[in-house]
Amino acid sequence: RKEVEQDPGPFNVPEGATVAFNCTYSNSASQSFFWYRQDCRKEPKLLMSVYSSGNEDGRFTAQLNRASQYISLLIRDSKLSDSATYLCVVRQGAQKLVFGQGTRLTINP
Amino acid sequence: DAMVIQNPRYQVTQFGKPVTLSCSQTLNHNVMYWYQQKSSQAPKLLFHYYDKDFNNEADTPDNFQSRRPNTSFCFLDIRSPGLGDAAMYLCATSRERGGGTEAFFGQGTRLTVV
Numbered sequence: 644r645k646e647v648e649q650d651p652g653p654f655n656v657p658e659g660a661t662v663a664f665n666c667t668y669s670n671s672a673s674q675s676f677f678w679y680r681q682d683c684r685k686e687p688k689l690l691m692s693v694y695s696s697g698n699e700d701g702r703f704t705a706q707l708n709r710a711s712q713y714i715s716l717l718i719r720d721s722k723l724s725d726s727a728t729y730l731c732v733v734r735q736g737a738q739k740l741v742f743g744q745g746t747r748l749t750i751n752p
Numbered sequence: 753d754a755m756v757i758q759n760p761r762y763q764v765t766q767f768g769k770p771v772t773l774s775c776s777q778t779l780n781h782n783v784m785y786w787y788q789q790k791s792s793q794a795p796k797l798l799f800h801y802y803d804k805d806f807n808n809e810a811d812t813p814d815n816f817q818s819r820r821p822n823t824s825f826c827f828l829d830i831r832s833p834g835l836g837d838a839a840m841y842l843c844a845t846s847r848e849r850g851g852g853t854e855a856f857f858g859q860g861t862r863l864t865v866v
Contacts (some may be wrong), residue, residue, distance in 0.1 A: 647794075668756055677854050686857040687795065689825055730794065732855075738783055738802055740855055742794040 649743035654683050657751050659706075660721050664746045666712045666731030675734035676707055680717050680727045681745065687730055709744050718748075728752045758843050758858035765833050765865055771820045772860045773828040775843030784826040785855065786818060787842040795842055800850065801826060804859050831862075 649666045656662050668676075676693035691698065693705040693714050704717040718725055731743035756777045765771040775784065782803050788793035799808045801820045815837070817829040830837055842861050844855040 651792075684840075684862075686860050688857070689854045692854060738800060738807070738846075739790045739797065740785065740844075740846075741797070742787075 646670060646735070646741045647731055647743040649729075649731050649746050651744050653747040653749055655749045655751060656721060658721060659722055660750075662719065662721055662748065663715060663717045664729055664748075665713055665715050665732075666743050667711075668731075668733045668741075669712070670733070670735050671709075671711075671734045673735050675735075676705075676714050678705060678714075679730040679732055679742075680701075681730055682727050684725040687732075687742075690729070692699060696703075709743045711732060721750045723750050723752060753765055755857050756843060756845055756858035758861050761859060763861055763863050765830075765863065766866055767835065768832045771830050771833055771863070773841050773843075773863070775826045775828075775832075775858055776824050777845045777856075778824070779845055779847070779856060780823060781845035781847045781856070782823070783846045783848045784820060785842075785844040785846075786826070786828050787844065788818075788843055789840045789860075790838075798828070815843060833863070833865045835865050836843075 648690040679687040679689045680689040693707045697706045702719045706715045728745040728747045730745045757772050785800040786798045789795040798812045819827045840860045843858040844862045846855040
């Protein structure tokens, strides 16, 4: 079983739609969780950290479920510029960051 | 302003010819990571430094080595590149004092082996 698993997609949704991604992790001792965005042939960039109580940043909402060991990302009112690969990242221990495979999202006009 | 800088952005090397990729940071972060990312795959951690302490992943081939001469710089040495080592190599940093934070990535070095 992979340490961090995501549905690779691709997800193709119309502009303005709401889309949600899930990510599961295997190590129950994982401490911190993040969503990164990666554009084609570019480096990953932090989209948002994921807190236990859930958090929202504009159109983006992240949730953490420690009991079921999954995190989610919800994108509302999707824009063409949201097209990218979304990477789920889990911190194991103090230092090690493990990436999921990424979910490819395409927003269609 | 770039905070994690990788050089070069593109590197072409011959099969079996040693190559070094470099990374520098202006964030004064104490942890530096090297990841390998192949097409349509997740970034795979090769190793990381916590201050001067080197932490190698169990499945990182011996062909890959790293050096961190000071806080700001970290190098990835590939002793004998094979065709399978062609990939994007990403350097990242984070601050690990008092709890984990997110990682900041450089723009990557795309390595081609011919």
